Amino acid sequence: MSGLAIETCGLTYHFGNQKVVDNLSLKVEKGSIYGFLGPNGAGKTTTIKILLNLLKSPADSVFIFGKDISTNRIASLKRMGALVEQPAIYAHLSGKENLYNRCILLGTPRSRAAEMLALVGLTEAADKKAGKYSLGMKQRLGIALALLGDPELLLLDEPTNGLDPNGIIEIRNLMIELTSKHNKTILVSSHLLAEIERIATHVGIINKGQLLFQGTINELQTLNKPVVEIETDAIEATLGILAAEGYTPEQIKTGTIQIPYTSKAETGRINTVLVQGGNTISSIHLVRKDLEHLFLDITKPN
Numbered sequence: 285m286s287g288l289a290i291e292t293c294g295l296t297y298h299f300g301n302q303k304v305v306d307n308l309s310l311k312v313e314k315g316s317i318y319g320f321l322g323p324n325g326a327g328k329t330t331t332i333k334i335l336l337n338l339l340k341s342p343a344d345s346v347f348i349f350g351k352d353i354s355t356n357r358i359a360s361l362k363r364m365g366a367l368v369e370q371p372a373i374y375a376h377l378s379g380k381e382n383l384y385n386r387c388i389l390l391g392t393p394r395s396r397a398a399e400m401l402a403l404v405g406l407t408e409a410a411d412k413k414a415g416k417y418s419l420g421m422k423q424r425l426g427i428a429l430a431l432l433g434d435p436e437l438l439l440l441d442e443p444t445n446g447l448d449p450n451g452i453i454e455i456r457n458l459m460i461e462l463t464s465k466h467n468k469t470i471l472v473s474s475h476l477l478a479e480i481e482r483i484a485t486h487v488g489i490i491n492k493g494q495l496l497f498q499g500t501i502n503e504l505q506t507l508n509k510p511v512v513e514i515e516t517d518a519i520e521a522t523l524g525i526l527a528a529e530g531y532t533p534e535q536i537k538t539g540t541i542q543i544p545y546t547s548k549a550e551t552g553r554i555n556t557v558l559v560q561g562g563n564t565i566s567s568i569h570l571v572r573k574d575l576e577h578l579f580l581d582i583t584k585p586n
């Protein structure tokens with residue numbers, strides 16, 4: 285990876301009196317899958333619209349591949365493809381016809397339509413009316429439309445929202461293929477930490493318009509250390525054994541203790557020690573923090 289596909293400096297946006305994006309400085313490396321993570325209403329869609337120059341404020345400072353979008357609007361937009369909210373699809377036209385229409389608008393050869401249908405796995409459904417597509421197929425058609433002009437950078441706003449598990453896996457695999465085989469850079473927004481952790485190389489976490497964390501997936505995982513959760517009625521005895529084993533157990537609620545996770549083998553060993561100590565363990569399992577708890581950790585003063 286070299287250079288930045290997106291850089292913003294102090295991005296700020298208001299809807300009336302509400303500050304929706306607050307001093308946001310994003311850095312998206314070329315070739316990365318940048319997971320743009322935040323709860324509903326955090327300001328993700330608004331930020332993506334600013335990146336696409338669909339919304340503007342006087343404080344905007346957006347660089348696409350190193351060029352200021354305000355002075356290089358057309359050239360910058362040509363290098364970007366986007367899927368924001370619902371894909372703009374004509375329901376009465378087939379998938380292929382939807383792509384042909386866009387080819388005419390872009391002045392792209394029609395042959396590109398078949399290529400894009402193949403890339404997103406819609407070749408067999410090419411002649412079916414897009415209105416009859418499943419939600420996942422519509423999202424994939426939306427991505428095919430965004431890819432028609434061969435942009436280097438894709439902005440995908442919650443592309444897996446509302447999809448069933450299969451649909452989610454298909455979109456996930458498509459994003460991985462687009463970066464690994466087709467050299468795209470992807471910024472993908474989501475409100476689901478687990479979803480982003482599976483595919484992203486880099487992550488930006490936003491809440492109430494502010495960037496709380498930005499870094500590589502490894503840096504996020506260092507922050508988001510998993511724990512082993514143990515459920516037992518014999519709390520005192522279990523705490524005693526774990527402390528004797530060198531752990532710093534934490535009782536998080538009645539009957540539930542957490543210790544830092546190290547490995548599967550170590551979790552098994554702890555289970556054996558506890559059971560051999562005469563304790564009934566009703567559950568022992570790995571737990572990862574959800575977004576809400578991660579926010580608490582990030583914002584907690586050191």
Ligand SMILES: Nc1ncnc2c1ncn2[C@@H]1O[C@H](COP(=O)(O)OP(=O)(O)OP(=O)(O)O)[C@@H](O)[C@H]1O
Pocket residue numbers: 299304322323324325326327328329330331475
């Ligand atoms: N056109 C608008 N007019 C007024 N307020 C708006 C408008 N669009 C968004 N907002 C408000 O701006 C805030 C951020 O919205 P935004 O859609 O950017 O968040 P988001 O992180 O994308 O959330 P979601 O996942 O729910 O789409 C919300 O409080 C929302 O109500």
